[in-house]
Amino acid sequence: MSVLIIGGGQGGYQTAFSLRAEGYGGSITIVGEEPHLPYQRPPLSKGLLLGKQQERHVFLRVAEFYEKQNIRLISGTHVQSLRETPVSYEWLVLATGARNRHLTCPGAEHALYLRTLDESQAVKQRLEAAASVVVIGGGFVGLEIAAAARMLGKDATVIEAQPRLMARVAAPEVSQYFREQHEARGVRVLLNSFVERLEPNAVILRDETSVQADLIIAGIGVVPNDELAREAGLAVGNGISVDEFLRTSNPHIFAIGDCAEYPSRYADGRVRLESVQNAVDQATCVAKAICGKPEPYTAAPWFWSNQFDIQLQTAGLAIGFDQTILRGDPTSNKFSVFYYREGILKAVDSINQAAEHMTARKLIAAKANVAPDQAADAGFDLKSALL
Ligand SMILES: Cc1cc2nc3c(=O)[nH]c(=O)nc-3n(C[C@H](O)[C@H](O)[C@H](O)COP(=O)(O)OP(=O)(O)OC[C@H]3O[C@@H](n4cnc5c(N)ncnc54)[C@H](O)[C@@H]3O)c2cc1C
Numbered sequence: 001m002s003v004l005i006i007g008g009g010q011g012g013y014q015t016a017f018s019l020r021a022e023g024y025g026g027s028i029t030i031v032g033e034e035p036h037l038p039y040q041r042p043p044l045s046k047g048l049l050l051g052k053q054q055e056r057h058v059f060l061r062v063a064e065f066y067e068k069q070n071i072r073l074i075s076g077t078h079v080q081s082l083r084e085t086p087v088s089y090e091w092l093v094l095a096t097g098a099r100n101r102h103l104t105c106p107g108a109e110h111a112l113y114l115r116t117l118d119e120s121q122a123v124k125q126r127l128e129a130a131a132s133v134v135v136i137g138g139g140f141v142g143l144e145i146a147a148a149a150r151m152l153g154k155d156a157t158v159i160e161a162q163p164r165l166m167a168r169v170a171a172p173e174v175s176q177y178f179r180e181q182h183e184a185r186g187v188r189v190l191l192n193s194f195v196e197r198l199e200p201n202a203v204i205l206r207d208e209t210s211v212q213a214d215l216i217i218a219g220i221g222v223v224p225n226d227e228l229a230r231e232a233g234l235a236v237g238n239g240i241s242v243d244e245f246l247r248t249s250n251p252h253i254f255a256i257g258d259c260a261e262y263p264s265r266y267a268d269g270r271v272r273l274e275s276v277q278n279a280v281d282q283a284t285c286v287a288k289a290i291c292g293k294p295e296p297y298t299a300a301p302w303f304w305s306n307q308f309d310i311q312l313q314t315a316g317l318a319i320g321f322d323q324t325i326l327r328g329d330p331t332s333n334k335f336s337v338f339y340y341r342e343g344i345l346k347a348v349d350s351i352n353q354a355a356e357h358m359t360a361r362k363l364i365a366a367k368a369n370v371a372p373d374q375a376a377d378a379g380f381d382l383k384s385a386l387l
Contacts, residue, residue, distance in 0.1 A: 001024075001025070001026025001027070001090060002026050002027040002028075002029070002087070002088065002089050002090050002091070003015075003016075003019060003024070003026065003027070003028050003029070003089060003090070003091045003092075003093065003290060004029050004031070004085055004086075004087055004088075004089035004091070004092050004093070005028070005029065005030045005031070005092075005093045005095055006031050006032075006079050006085075006092070006093070006094055006095065006096055006228065007030075007031075007032060007094065007095035007096040007097055007225075007257075007259070008030045008031070008032020008033075008034065008036075008037075008038045008073065008075060009032070009034075009038060009039075009041070009095060009097050009257070009279070010038070010040060010041065010060075010257065010276055010279040010280065010283075011095035011097070011256045011257030011258075011279035011280070011282060011283045012030050012032060012038060012093070012095035012283075013030070013038035013060045013061070013283075014279065014280045014283035014284065015093050015095060015256065015283040015286055015287055016028050016030055016066075016069070016071045017061075017069075017283075018283055018284045018286075018287035018288075019287040019290060019291070020069050020070075020071070021287070022287050022288060022290075022291040022293075023291065024287070024290065024291050026090070027070075027072070027087075028069075028070070028071045028072065029071075029072040029073075029074065029086070029087050029089075030071065030072070030073050030074065031074045031077050031079055031085075031086055031087075032073070032074070032075050032076075032077070033076065033077060033078040033079075034075065034076070034116060034117070034118075035075055035076040036059070036075065036117055037059045037060070037061065037062070037063060037066075037073070037075070038059070038060045038061070038073075039058040039059045039060060039117055040058050040060060040276070041115070041276075042276060042304075043057070043058050044058070044114060044115075044116075044117060044119075044120035045114055045120070045141050045144040045145050045148065046144055046148065046306050048120050048124065049120065049123065049124050049127065049145065049148040049149075049152075050148050050151060050152065051124075055117070055121075058117065072087075074086055079228060081228065081231055081232075082228055082229075082231070082232040082253075083232075090252065091252055091253075091254070091290050092252060092253045092254070093253075093254045093255070093256060093283075093286055094228060094229060094240055094248070094253065094254065094255040094256070094259060094260070095255075095256050095257050095259070095279070095283070096224075096225035096226075096228065096259045097224075097225055097257060097258040097259055098115075098222035098223060098224045098225060098258040098259060098274065099115065099222060099223055099225055100113040100114075100115045100218075100219075100220075100221075100222055100223075101220050101221045101222055101223050102218070103136065103195065103198070103218050103220065105195055105196060105197050105198065106196075106197040106198070107197045107198030107199055107200075108198060109198075110198040110199065110200050110216055111136065111198060111216045111217065111218040112126065112215065112216065112217045112218070113217070113218055113219070114141060114145060114217060114219065115222070123145070123215075123217060126214075126215045127148075127149060127152060127154065127215060129214070130149075130154060130213075130214035130215040131154060131155060131214055132154065132155040132156075132157075132212055132213050132214050132215070133145075133146070133149040133154045133155070133156050133157070133213060133214065133215045133216075133217065134156075134157045134158075134159060134203045134211050134213035134215070134216050134217070135149070135156065135157070135158050135159070135217050135218075135219060136159050136195055136203065136216065136217070136218040136219070136220060137158075137159075137160065137218060137219035137220040137221070138158050138159075138160030138162070138164075138165040138166065138167075138189070138191075139165075139166055139168065139169075139219055139220075139221065140166065140169075140305045141219040142158060142160075142217075142218075142219030142220075143158065143165065143166070143178065143182065143305070143307050144305060144306065144307055145217055145219060146158045146182065146187050146307075147182070147185075147187070147306075147307040147308045150182075150185055150186055150187050150308075151308065155186075155188075156186070156187045156188070157187070157188040157189075157190060157211055157213070158182065158187060158188070158189050158190065159190045159193045159195060159203060159205070159211065160189070160190065160191050160192075160193065161192070161193065161194050161195075162191065162192070163191055163192050164176070164179070164191060165178050165179050165182075165189065165191075166178065169314075169318055169319075170318060170337075170349060171318065171321070171324040171337045171339065171349070172324075173324065173326055173330070173337050174312070174337055174349050174351070177330045177335075177351065178307065178310075178312075179191075181307070181308065181310055182307070182308075185308055190205075190211070193205050193206075193209075194206040196208075198216055201213060201214060203216055222258065222274065224238070224239035224240070224258060224259045224260075224261075224272060225258075225259050226239055226240045226259055229248060229253075229255065229259075232250075232253075234248045234249050234250060234253065235248065235249040237261045237270065238261050238270075238272050239255075239258075239259050239260050239261035239272040240255035240259050240260050240261065241260075241261050241270075242254065242255050242256075242260050242261070242262045243262075243263065244262070244263055244296040244297060245285075245289055245294050245295075245296060245297070246260065246262060246282055246285055246286050246289070246297050247289075254286045254289070254290075256279065256282035256283050256285075256286055257278060257279035257282060257283070258272070258273075258274045258278075258279065259272075260272065260282065262282075262297060264301075264317070265298070266300060266301055266316055266317045266346070266364070267317050267319060267320075268320065268341075271317065271319075273301055273317075275301065275302070275303045276303075277299070277301060277302050277303065278299075278301060281297070281299035282297060282299075285297045285299070299365075300315065300316065300361060300364045300365035301314075301315075301316060301317050302314060302315045302316075302357075302361050310333070310351065310352060311351070311352055311354070312349060312350070312351055313349070313350045313353075313354065313357035314347060314348070314349050314350075315347060315348045315350075315357060315360035315361040315363070315364045316339070316345070316346050316347030316348060316360070316364040317346060317347055318339045318346065318347040318349065319346075319347075320341055320346070321339040321340060321341050321346055321347070322340065322341055322342065323339075323340040323341075323343075323372060324337050324338065324339055324340070325337070325338040325340070325372045325375045325376050326376070327375050327376060327377075327378055328353075328378055330351075333351070333352055334351065334352045334353050335351050335353070336348055336349060336350045336351065336353060336356055336360070336375075337349045338370065338372070338375040340372060343369075343371075343372070344369060345363065345364070345368075345369050345370055345375075346364075347364065348360035348363070348364070356382065359382045359383055359386075360382070362386055363382065363385060363386065366386060368385045368386055369385065370382060370385045
């Protein structure tokens with residue numbers, strides 16, 4: 001009995017942990033290309049950059065944990081092909097994550113990226129010496145980096161090609177709120193702005209505007225690491241294609257986390273998610289399947305982002321919506337946005353409302369519908385929809 005896990009990130013670690021928690025007694029090997037113990041990525045663009053969190057606190061477990069649990073960890077090793085894996089296996093779990101999408105414009109080499117611990121350390125070091133920072137990309141990671149830079153007293157600019165921030169995942173009300181909050185704290189937000197080229201200390205836009213920057217960081221999305229699956233002839237779409245049990249087209253090979261595209265009732269179709277919840281819950285689901293207790297993966301998606309002192313928490317998936325309802329008053333800095341498709345609640349964004357987010361998660365998981373007029377009424381008890 002043996003399990004090989006390729007990828008020593010959030011999902012890879014959790015698979016090994018959950019296998020032992022389920023009582024799996026066979027051999028477990030994690031092969032990861034990074035030269036570190038498995039660690040969490042969320043602090044890399046938040047507490048670690050700000051110096052509020054120490055590097056040792058990002059690691060999911062200390063080295064002794066893996067020894068005690070008899071989990072073999074092979075770090076610093078990139079698996080090139082599934083035909084030559086470092087160990088043989090009965091079950092294989094692909095937890096290879098995703099990598100940064102890179103700029104392709106002239107001068108692209110002047111930009112830094114932030115995905116790994118090493119990259120976070122490099123950005124942190126460069127931030128210390130920089131007076132001005134330009135972040136290309138107004139998504140979660142880009143905005144978190146801009147907030148951290150500003151909190152460290154830097155002159156910070158966000159350049160976004162879309163007409164609003166976080167356009168891929170958030171309603172216009174949420175985008176507007178975050179834009180105002182960033183601007184109120186001194187971040188310069190340039191929307192509808194296209195990068196033409198980079199110079200060592202400047203970003204040049206298509207309209208020839210030049211934005212000075214001691215440090216340029218790009219956060220323009222990721223690409224799933226699906227090459228191993230592709231080369232092995234496994235089905236691949238927007239990531240490695242898996243079924244509802246997270247099995248690839250080879251039933252002995254699973255794929256989880258950022259690299260996997262799976263069928264989700266929350267998406268009304270296939271989706272690839274990039275979140276801690278998704279990596280952890282999919283890993284747990286696969287561990288159960290390997291232990292002879294297969295169950296379809298049905299966990300409700302949730303996500304969070306911290307920018308300045310603002311916490312955004314999302315329950316469900318805000319994709320393909322046709323109606324949004326504002327609950328509460330953004331000027332109070334505590335409000336939610338409910339997302340509907342054809343009158344059915346699909347997602348809830350909660351801003352500085354942890355308790356409401358927890359209720360929203362339960363609503364989404366239970367497929368409980370809160371009618372749009374009820375959601376709009378701040379006096380309506382959301383929990384009553386769960387009864
Ligand atoms: C800066 C940042 C901030 C984030 N903040 C949040 C947040 O606030 N909330 C949230 O929910 N999510 C957040 N995320 C997303 C979350 O961290 C990811 O969704 C999660 O880490 C995915 O886990 P994973 O195991 O699928 O992939 P990863 O954690 O990326 O791990 C994959 C590992 O596989 C390795 N690998 C790839 N190919 C090979 C190979 N061929 N051989 C060996 N090893 C290989 C990679 O090097 C990597 O170490 C953030 C991500 C980043 C980058």
